[in-house]
Amino acid sequence: MHKLTSSEAKFERSPDQDGDIFIADMIGKDNSSPVTICFGRYGPDQELSETMAVDDIMIILEGKPTVISRGETHTADTSDVVHVPKGEPVVIRSYGDGALTAYVTYPHWKDA
């Protein structure tokens, strides 16, 4: 088993954007895992637009980001889980307190 703690993670700028949004890849196919496990950190007032190439399950650890999909805005609270199916366009927006998330993708997002 692996225990993953965001305070011990190495965050890097999220690909294909220059905002204050960072990810830390924790578990992936190098660990013979069928899913990728990451942490995500958003600075204050950031916005990420993406069409999901994989199924993405995001757990809100800190902050109250909004997730906009197909014209509907959902406000996620700390401890909520957001599932974005493959192929769905989303906008994730953080506010003054930023956000910290953990997320799981199937299959590995790096292969998609």
Place this chain on the structure above:
Amino acid sequence: MHKLTSSEAKFERSPDQDGDIFIADMIGKDNSSPVTICFGRYGPDQELSETMAVDDIMIILEGKPTVISRGETHTADTSDVVHVPKGEPVVIRSYGDGALTAYVTYPHWKDA
């Protein structure tokens, strides 16, 4: 997309045990999802012993459970993520404050 909140979840007693451990299945193959997403709730001082039939990714939302695997004891704090690979035996133990978790399984645990 789906936003999942534990306070709106319907918890049922976890299969194959009679302790104070409850699960709520939130997303699964009925939603065309490749993974199952659940919440788990442990009362105070509960213990669950299991050999994982699937890869299990557990996020600690409340409490500080310990997870024992192959003789090693890991104390998980709130917001930590615990990955238990398929085939690994684990004991999950809650303490006086119980525990609340979200977890993701690949493949669906009901099929395993």
